Amino acid sequence: MKKGRKIKPGRLEQRENMIGYLFILPWLIGIVLLVLWPMIQSFQYSLNRIKLLPQGMAMLYVGTENYSQIFLTDPDFIMGLETYLLETLIAVPVIVSFSLIIAMLLNQKISCRGIFRMIFFLPIIIASGPVMQQLADQEAASIPMMNVTMIEQLLDEYLPHVLAASITSVFSNMITLLWYSGVQILIFLAALQKIDTSLYEAAKIDGGSKWECFWKITLPTVKPMILLNVVYTVIFMSNNEQNSLIVLIYDTMLSATGGYGYASAMAWLYSVIESAIVIFFAVLIMGRKDVYERRAKKYRRELKKEKRLEKKIRKRGERNERKYAKHKQKQEQRQSEKSA
Amino acid sequence: MQNTNKSRSKDSLKKVLSAQNREQMKYKVRKFIFGSKDTEGAGKLAVIYLLLISIGFVYLYPVLYMISKSFMNLNDLLDTSVNWIPSSLYTNNYVQAFKSMDYWKTFRDSIVIAGVPTLINVVICAIVGYGFARYEFKGKKILIGLLLFSFILPPQATMMPTYVFYTNIGLINSLKAFIVPALLGQGIKSQIFILIFYNFFRQIPKVLIEAAKIDGAGHFRIFRKIALPSAAPAILVVFLFSIVWYWNESYLTQLYVVGAFTSSADTYHWSSLIVSLKNFENSYNNARSVAGSGMVDINESIKMAGTMLSILPLLIMYLVLQKQFVESVDRAGITGE
Incomplete structure (x- = not known):
């Protein structure tokens, strides 16, 4: 070995880790070329008015005019946005809780489990845009026995109209919503099967009922999956071809009055809003602490309080002792003076 | 005197016994329906099955609807008395959709x-x-x-x-x-x-x-x-x-x-x-104008047949590989965080 060329510990590993870049190289190129660069470009488009000419695109810088046009003069986007927001906020909890229930039902020891699973995973295969469109056209996407108009009337009496309308749309598209929950059921089921059964046994020995087991074992364990499913559902609902806003963007892109620039502005706004919804749900779920965390926090706080009290008492005791000692000293002094 | 006393005590004993019996019966019935901590009760199981079957039906409803509609001919479509089961197995819809696609x-x-x-x-x-x-x-x-x-x-x-x-x-x-x-x-x-x-x-x-x-x-x-x-x-x-x-x-x-x-x-x-x-409707009309009088006007049944045809390959794949679909997810550790 040559002098002065000492290999530092960890160097070798570091160099090996450089190989990692080689492995992810295709993806790195892809994300720069097909995600980041188009994003920047589309932002640039959104600040321009673009005309497609035979010799290429003609761009005319207009600043934020596209955005102000969306908010001030174009009614379609804002209206579509309103219904999209309401529907997403209502449909996501419905889908996620429904898929959790189905997954729990399927996780039990029942016969014909395979057949039931097959039925519930079927939508993953066939729930694509055009198929759903065809079914919705035939009105096969709503439950036949359900009287939607009655529900609508009932809701209209008690709730503001906008809310009632969106809840009704959830009911009338029930099958569509159920069909969108295939992947979610799959994820929940996989998570439920990973829960250690000894946990339930221990709870049973301690006298926990099924209800308590659900709230204190099942739910905290699948909590990360709930977040995953919520994010997946939001993305799926938003990037779906049935979504009216997506259709609007697509139409605008091809229309004579809109063009690429205007559509880019819409797409940008849309992605910002979608990310905001994802973040909203993430905060809502991860911000909520479960029973144990709360209890542990409370316990810690009480412990601290007790300690403080203890300290206080000790200090007071010390002070009192000192006082007492002083007092005694004085008394002794006085006595000695008296005796003297 | 003694005899009656005896019989009375027997009676009361019987009563107690029967009351006990009834209690036991009640307990057994409750156990049968709601189940104990170790076993599922029959009533509970029935509720689970009922839920699964009814939701499963709702899930399958569009598919069943599609299949049933796709075999109906024009008369069945217009006839309000024909709801689910077509009067005859009419495969012409598939032939038409097959051609136009x-x-x-x-x-x-x-x-x-x-x-x-x-x-x-x-x-x-x-x-x-x-x-x-x-x-x-x-x-x-x-x-x-x-x-x-x-x-x-x-x-x-x-x-x-x-x-x-x-x-x-x-x-x-x-x-x-x-x-x-x-x-x-x-x-x-x-x-x-x-x-x-x-x-x-x-x-x-x-x-x-x-x-x-x-x-x-x-x-x-x-x-x-x-x-x-x-x-x-x-x-x-x-x-x-x-x-x-x-x-x-x-x-x-x-x-x-x-x-x-x-x-x-x-x-x-x-x-x-x-x-x-x-683009089924457009392509169908195009094919029809080319083929001339050989094809009938587009109707729901033909559309449903087209839908069925387009998902059929996936459906077959699913039926063959459904075990892999269901099991692989557990094994692949999608949820292994």
Whole structure:
């Protein structure tokens, strides 16, 4: 070995880790070329008015005019946005809780489990845009026995109209919503099967009922999956071809009055809003602490309080002792003076 | 006197016994219906089955509806007394839909459109996932964040520049428009597949890799000989889902591969079943005007037959591979955080 060329510990590993870049190289190129660069470009488009000419695109810088046009003069986007927001906020909890229930039902020891699973995973295969469109056209996407108009009337009496309308749309598209929950059921089921059964046994020995087991074992364990499913559902609902806003963007892109620039502005706004919804749900779920965390926090706080009290008492005791000692000293002094 | 006393005591004993019996019966019945802590009660099971069956019916309802409608002839459609079961097995709808969709050619195209990018997707996502899982390079966390971000981003945000870009380098209206993104790890939902592989490869014990390294295996050899063979469940999941999602993608297929706006005669004209279903009405009317009087007017039954035909290959695949579909998800560790 040559002098002065000492290999530092960890160097070798570091160099090996450089190989990692080689492995992810295709993806790195892809994300720069097909995600980041188009994003920047589309932002640039959104600040321009673009005309497609035979010799290429003609761009005319207009600043934020596209955005102000969306908010001030174009009614379609804002209206579509309103219904999209309401529907997403209502449909996501419905889908996620429904898929959790189905997954729990399927996780039990029942016969014909395979057949039931097959039925519930079927939508993953066939729930694509055009198929759903065809079914919705035939009105096969709503439950036949359900009287939607009655529900609508009932809701209209008690709730503001906008809310009632969106809840009704959830009911009338029930099958569509159920069909969108295939992947979610799959994820929940996989998570439920990973829960250690000894946990339930221990709870049973301690006298926990099924209800308590659900709230204190099942739910905290699948909590990360709930977040995953919520994010997946939001993305799926938003990037779906049935979504009216997506259709609007697509139409605008091809229309004579809109063009690429205007559509880019819409797409940008849309992605910002979608990310905001994802973040909203993430905060809502991860911000909520479960029973144990709360209890542990409370316990810690009480412990601290007790300690403080203890300290206080000790200090007071010390002070009192000192006082007492002083007092005694004085008394002794006085006595000695008296005796003297 | 003694006798009556005796009989009375017997009576009371009987009463007590019968009361006990009744209690026991009650307990047994309750146990039978609600179940104890160890076993499920029959009543509870019945409720579970009832729920599963009724929800299952709701799930299957559109499919059943589709099948039943697709076999109805025009008279059955108009007849209000025919609700579910058609009066005769009328297969002409399928024949008509089959013709108007140009089924064999479309079917072959669909398989190629779904299959080729899927194969590339599996390979590339496995490589990238392995890279993320095995090596600790600088900026890994940021890159994973970027991966998640690109998953959240709606495709519309990047669609227009991408379309222009593809047009400029001549990818549009050919299968290349699907192959190139898949090669660069940006295919349809590739992010999910990368994450699946990432999760899976992280579970491979490091000892195994170190042992291979000591035996003189290089990085790619370790990947090929140790990581890949053990990732069979993950590969299966990615393969199945990728094929399904590519098959069902109508929007991007129409935009990039089929060519919605520009269709030149000299190149091969791609088509896929889902896209042709999307434009079913138009294509049917076109076919009808070409064929002349041989085809009837379009109606619901023909549309349903077309829908059925377009999902039939996937349905068959599902029925054959349903066990793999259901089980692979547990084994692939999608949820192994």
